[in-house]
Amino acid sequence: MPKLIKDGILTQNEWQWLVTDEAAPSAEALETGKWIVPFSVYLTLKSEGLGNAKNLGVWLASADNVQDLAPHLKDLNIVGLNFEKFADGRSFSQARIIREQLDFGGEIRVNGDFYQDQMFYLARSGVNAFLIEDDANSESMIESLSDFSDSYQAACDEPQPLFRRRV
Amino acid sequence: MYVYDEHDRQIISERVNQFRRQTERFLAGQLKEEVYLPLRLQNGLYVQRLAPMLRIAVPYGMLNVAQLRKLAHITRHYDKGYCHITTRQNIQLNWPNLEDVPDILAELAEVEMHAIQTSGNCIRNVTSDQFAGVATDEIIDPRPYCEIIRQWSTLHPEFAFLPRKFKIAVSGSEEDRAAIRFHDIGLQIVKNDSGAIGFKVLVGGGLGRTPVIGQVVREFLPEQDLLTYLEAIVRHYNLNGRRDNKYKARIKILVRAMGVEAYAAAIEQEWDKIHDSQALLTDKEINRTKSFFTEPDYESFDEKSCADTLNERAQKDKDFSNWLAHNVGKHRVAGYRTVTLSLKPNGIAPGDITDSQLEAIADLAEEYSFGEVRSTHEQNLVFADVQTAHLRRLWRALTKLGFATANIGTLTDMICCPGGDYCSLANAKSIPVAEAIQNEFDDLDYIYDLGEIELNISGCMNACGHHHIGHIGILGVDKRGEEFYQIQLGGAQGNNANIGKVLGPSFSRESVPNVIRKLLDVYVESRVEGEAFVETYHRVGITPFKERVYAKAN
Incomplete structure (x- = not known):
């Protein structure tokens, strides 16, 4: 079972991440569990009147357009972002747009092929939850979240760029 | 600084x-x-x-x-x-x-240095004009804006895993000496009709496999909007640049695929969402950064009497006079000059410098140029603030150190990548080609007669040696495991940027100097009074060069 680092601490993971080719959760499965599903599955479930913010979340692939998510964010507590390849940096911009431009206050969770040394930047970009391997060194990963104590740019963790804070 | x-x-x-x-x-x-x-x-x-x-x-x-x-x-x-x-x-x-x-x-x-983002698919070190702050054609000193960009791009959380590398250059003068048309983003500082400072923004330039001249996406961007606009460009690129093929991943491919008008509209739309965000520059920050690039303590001189004295000395000494003519440049301030240290003496790989030379240069910079030195994209070093009265002493010292070869702007002031001697991407060596050309053309009078020629050598199509924009460009290619060299003509950096045209089939390494000799012969025979190599090339076209070089084979 993958582990979850959320808001800087190791936490119980209650959400199941539905991978692309898995069957959509049934109405019963949604009654008993919490699911993060691909965008297309999310749209289908919603059109069938299934799921609510408490048991249904959505995850975006790197190629998905975040703007398409805008009308749905009011019904969501959790948005996932999937790294297919760690070198594909689209998730960073997706997270930042969801937080800053679409004003999403819920959980943004990353999954997939990201690695420890990207976590500081991901956190700055608006990600607050990281799904990690069961055998991952979570302590070391949590430490990486504070690799730097200050940054030049404004981002989700610090709305003011350094030049506005310099005295 | x-x-x-x-x-x-x-x-x-x-x-x-x-x-x-x-x-x-x-x-x-x-x-x-x-x-x-x-x-x-x-x-x-x-x-x-x-x-x-x-x-x-x-x-x-x-x-x-x-x-x-x-x-x-x-x-x-x-x-x-x-x-x-x-x-x-x-x-x-x-x-x-x-x-x-x-x-x-x-x-x-x-000593306040780092190696952050000098490689990788991220925003690279910002480059500029080596004569920033002292050039006679300068509109505004670009360095404060470069520093603002350096800080913004350093460890940028969102842009560390872009589709491909991303390079920004800034020019603040009339003549572009920073090759801004060949960068992912080129920024030209301009003043508008009401005197406000801003940037003309060019996007999508670059060399490499697909050389492209950058196109203007905005004629005037107010200076306060610099970072928000850059952010819009890079965010749009991060989300929309191709990631399926690394050779098509640079922003130039995206701009070309969209067409510059649609591209510019998309950037404006992206920018609209963030243009009044906290990243909007404040006058306070612009002034704070500018305060680091104030004038050093120049002494005041009478330019005419300085120039007269210098001319007098120059007339008595041909070597000194050659050096003044080629390696010493005009300065904004009366009685001062810029001095370019040639890192292209015969027998040394272009741009190489030793530990003790670095120390000797530091001592000279302290004595003659307010303790500062600049590196150039032509792989030389510059002392930006030298008094005319010190030039002769400095020249002697530089001569001893091997940095006074009076060849700046000439054929032997070549741009050359490390090539196959070091680089694992290279298809062919480039340093031995540079060396062979320097050996072939070691007669300074002949070199001076040829006038301004830029010869650039790259050991592979990644084009670190800028071969596409050399008046003569040489590209190392691999033909069934053997090193060959393709020659291009007519490239240019600067305001009249141009991408060179391939002359024809490639040559063996040994024959390159002789081919260059033939190209130069065609120029010397065809030129009209005062015409530079590249001008003659544009007037007569590639055919006479082709005919001469490939005559034997026919």
Whole structure:
């Protein structure tokens, strides 16, 4: 079972991440569990009147357009972002747009092929939850979240760029 | 020059610690090679043909004497006693040990230097005009804006894993000396009709496999909007640039696919969402940054009497006069000149410099140029503020050190990448070609008669040696395991930017100097009074050059 680092601490993971080719959760499965599903599955479930913010979340692939998510964010507590390849940096911009431009206050969770040394930047970009391997060194990963104590740019963790804070 | 405060120092030192931990994890087998790769690249560390290579950032080419002395120490203690000036104003070490790199970065941090984002698919070191602040054709000093961009792009959380590398250059003068038309973003500082400062923004230029001249996406961007606009461009690129093929991943391909008008509209739309965000520059910040680039304590001189005295001395000494004519340039301030140190003497790889030379240059800079030196994308060094009365003494000192070869702007002032001698990407060697050309054309009178010629050599199509924009460009190619060289004509950097045309089938290494000789013969025979090589080429076209060079084969 993958582990979850959320808001800087190791936490119980209650959400199941539905991978692309898995069957959509049934109405019963949604009654008993919490699911993060691909965008297309999310749209289908919603059109069938299934799921609510408490048991249904959505995850975006790197190629998905975040703007398409805008009308749905009011019904969501959790948005996932999937790294297919760690070198594909689209998730960073997706997270930042969801937080800053679409004003999403819920959980943004990353999954997939990201690695420890990207976590500081991901956190700055608006990600607050990281799904990690069961055998991952979570302590070391949590430490990486504070690799730097200050940054030049404004981002989700610090709305003011350094030049506005310099005295 | 910019001076770090406690924030800059803290960020840079935390970066050193982060990389030290990453390297320890890698050496302990806890970090896979493919994951360590982008981490080391974003700290300037490559693994090359024979050894690792460390590329140290020289932000917009500015160096002080403490930094030069530190670089001398580093090349002596961690390397083989020499380093290399790159075509993006940076400095490369060719032989460091991987496990020493965290220590090298810690030493660099002591003198406010780093190797952050000198490689990898991220925003690279910002480059500029080597004569910034002293050029006679300058509109506004570009360096404060370069520093603002350096800080914004350094460890940018959102843009560390772009589709491909991303380069920005800024020019603040009438004549572009920073090759801004061949950068992912080129910024030309302009003043509008009401006197406000802003930028003309060019996007999508670049060399490499697909050379493209950047196109204007905005004629006037007010200076306060610099960072928000850059952010809009890079965010749009991060989300929309191609990631399926690394050879089609640069922003130039995206701009071309969209068409510049649709592209510019998309950027405006993206910018609209963030243009009034906290990243909007304040006058306070612009002024704070400008306060680091104020005038040094110039003495006041009468320009005419300075120039007269200099001319008198020059008339008595041909070598000195040659050096004045080629390596010494005009200065905004009366009685001052710029001096370019030629790193292209015969027999030395273009841009290479030793530890003791770095120290000697530091001493001279202290004595003659307010303790500052600039690196150029033509792989030379510049003293920007030399009194005319000191030129002769400086010339003697530089002659002893081997930096007074009076060839700046001539055929032998070649741009040349490290090529197959060092680089693992190269298809062919480039340094021996440069050396052979220097040996063939060692007669300065002949070189001067040829006038202004830019000859650029790249060892592969990645084009670090800028062969596409040389008046004569040489490209190393691999033909069934053998090194051959393709020749291009008519490229140009600057305001009249142009991409060279391929002359025809490639040549063996041995025949390159002779081919260059034939090309120059055609020019000398065809030129009309005062016409430069590239002008003759544009007037007569490629055919006479082709006919001469390939005559034997026909």
